[in-house]
Amino acid sequence: MSQLRLWGHWPLFLFLSGWCAVAIFLDYLYAGIPGRKYFLLLSGLSALLLGLSFPPFGFTPLIFFGFVPLFYIQEIADRNKTSELFYVYNAFVLWNIFDTYWVANAALLPGIVAIWLNSFFMLVPWIGAQWVGRKIPSLRWWSFASFWVVFEWIHHNWEISWPWLTLGNAWSSLTSWIQWYEYTGVFGGTLWTLIMNILFFQFILNLKKQLSIRKNSRTITLILCFLIFPVLISILIDRNFLAEGKYGEICVVQPNYEPHYEKFAVPEMEQITRLGRLAEINLTKDTRFILFPETCIGDIGGPVNSARVQDDNRIITFYDFIESHFNIPIVMGLTTIKFLRDGELDSPFKRTNQAFKEPYEIANSAVILKNRLEKNIPVYNKSRLVPGAEIFPYRRLLPFLSPLVDKLGGTVAGLATQKERTVFEAGNLVIAPVICYESIYGNYMRGYIKNGAQAIFIMTNDGWWDDTPGYKQHMAFSKLRAIEFRKPVIRSANTGISCFIDARGNLGKSLGYNVHSSINQGVTFSPYLSFYAKFGDLLAYLALLFATFFVILRLFRYFF
Structure with missing residues (x-):
């Protein structure tokens, strides 16, 4: 770091x-x-x-x-x-x-x-x-x-x-x-x-x-x-309380790139190499998923086309890794681009740029990679966004705030979102791909659980806040989601705290701030629907x- x-x-x-x-x-x-x-x-x-x-x-x-x-x-x-x-x-x-x-x-x-x-x-x-x-x-x-x-x-x-x-x-x-x-x-x-x-x-x-x-x-x-x-x-x-369901091991990787000066400057292939090398430390034939953090790729080398994820050279590198390591699926964050067609040109997230002939959207996304023969790779777009940095609040009502949004580091278009919560499935195990800020919203996350999620995977990048209480609070709040839904929570942070949290909110194995490594632990993928998951707030x-x-x-x- x-x-x-x-x-x-x-x-x-x-x-x-x-x-x-x-x-x-x-x-x-x-x-x-x-x-x-x-x-x-x-x-x-x-x-x-x-x-x-x-x-x-x-x-x-x-x-x-x-x-x-x-x-x-x-x-x-x-x-x-x-x-x-x-x-x-x-x-x-x-x-x-x-x-x-x-x-x-x-x-x-x-x-x-x-x-x-x-x-x-x-x-x-x-x-x-x-x-x-x-x-x-x-x-x-x-x-x-x-x-x-x-x-x-x-x-x-x-x-x-x-x-x-x-x-x-x-x-x-x-x-x-x-x-x-x-x-x-x-x-x-x-x-x-x-x-x-x-x-x-x-x-x-x-x-x-x-x-x-x-x-x-x-x-x-x-x-x-x-x-x-x-x-x-x-x-x-x-x-x-007794957690019931299928048991499976998960490997969590924390690559530890400082986001202000390092994460978006180190060549992406070098970052991909580190992710693979760290994952290898804790992979076994019983590992069911590998979890990488938010925005692993898609910024330095350009966003990944969400309609053709499988054709991207960086994604092909991940497929090579999967095939040489027990065919274990990878869940990871990335930045994606979607080119808009005729019926989509009224999108509130539409952007234009001389580098592209077509209008497009940018999203902070998550994917699951299972094998290179896949044609329709499921992509989830982060949909609870940070005001100012990722979304222009009430843009139509407050257009005069555009200069302020620019100063906050955001864009008027904002990042593209989606209405429904997408879940990822592999080997009859269903997971919720949660991206960073989304994890503090209990009622929002009900959408994943009601769609069948049996475990919560959080991809985040908490290094923006330096070694302060911010990343510790973010991890602690994840314990509440575990209790609300009685699901294990597995966090992969670029840096911050990568960890396992059981359905009682107890912390399992973890990696601290400014550490690059990986951890492996078994969890119970539970189909149980809590009262809160059913009825909300x-x-x-x-x-x-x-x-x-x-x-x-x-x-x-x-x-x-």
């Missing part, structure tokens, strides 16, 4: 110092307003509790208290009839900086946009809760819980999607507590977190009112119930129903 120096953790210090200077200055302007003496410290404490609860820090139970300082700020602000909004926004900005500063290692401007825009989005459910609370104070924080879950659900489904800090993701560091994600999905963890914050805040208020233990017993009982029962249920589910729909009720009730109180 290239040893040229990257920014590493420097964006953390840059963003923190810059924002703290702004926050302290604004706090100074508010100094004479009653009740604000400790607001800045309380908002900072909230950010610290939320930040430390996420991977890789692993202090997950702290998230039960993450919003309590903000609730307390609101309580004081109500008493003194002052505004608390800046301090809530300050907490969200500091939290976003603390856990996602590493995005700036891919590109500085996207890092800035992601942090401050996402913090603003987080403010929306808070504002909604204060609007409800002005007329119905007793429902303020319960409406906040509903609004927040709805916000996270929207953040998973719109084009400006960046759901990295979904509260339920924090529990990826403590999977033994959330085995019930196979029923609720990640929003179950979010709702649990918010309920515990509300109950702990109520407990603190009762203490301030100097209520006796007996008068506070209801709140204490609720806290104990909501803390103990979910954990006990998780333990029971874990003890009774029911909790989000329930939260939407409650949020609608709170809005209607608030409007009723206003008019009547």
